[in-house]
Amino acid sequence: MTTHPSILACVALVSAAIAATILVVYLVRRPSLGGATKLWLLLGLGVFPILTAGSGNIVGFEATKERSFCASCHVMTVHTADSDDPTSVTLSSRHARNKLFGAEDCYTCHADYGMYGTILTKWGGLKHVYNYYLRGYHSMTIEEAKKSIRINHPYPNENCMQCHSTKNLLWASKPDHKAILSDVRDGKISCASGGCHGFAHPSWLTPDGRAL
């Protein structure tokens, strides 16, 4: 996985280095607990570690949005490889080629919408980690994963409607959209269904094009 250096990552690393230096010097020299020692320890145990944790958390949260992060689990590589494929015509790949999605296309599409969307999405991500390491996904072959791993809940149209609001005149002028407008908005018909825009990912299809 490539690491994207950023200013925050540099801040976190430099803070960690300063804090570690202060702590090691304290451990080696063992000075008496005077005012100066307390001040140095406040920097080494408080200020710089808090700076490291704060900036490190932001860098960590940003890293979890990357497609390469999703690809850390081998059962997801079918999807991520498809997104990387410039010739693929699946919904996920077409969206990945859009600059607004880019390398964060998994997160952009799968992040829950709404006020607590980010928190709920991170919570869902923790469940993925749990499933991967403790519920057998880790030892699953790709072929087994294709047959048994499914999205936790039906993909909500609200996520598509963050960009495709269904209020655009050009969108609404399409007869198919007009006919099922309320069903699309209510989520009764999925945008990513076989009869509409097709399945988002290739692994859900058999070689003859049927959904698994």
Added chain:
Amino acid sequence: MNGSRYPQILRIACFLALAALALMVWSLLDPRPIPVVVAMSVGQVLGTLSLGAFLVVVIADLRRRMEPVIATASAGDSIEDPIKKER
């Protein structure tokens, strides 16, 4: 808290903080699920414990240093007023 234990507690706090920093740096250099989750959970708990231990020592040390001052002040209050005594 016995004052002779302060250096020992501070050394433990330093080791905890070093472990926390190592976990956080690991997640920065290798941002995969396990390092990120471990840094944001175990790393932060260790870091908080080390800061907590430091603060406990500082407060205990402050109280220990203040005790003679408070005792002297209390003793001063209890001395009988010599003028009142003469009356």
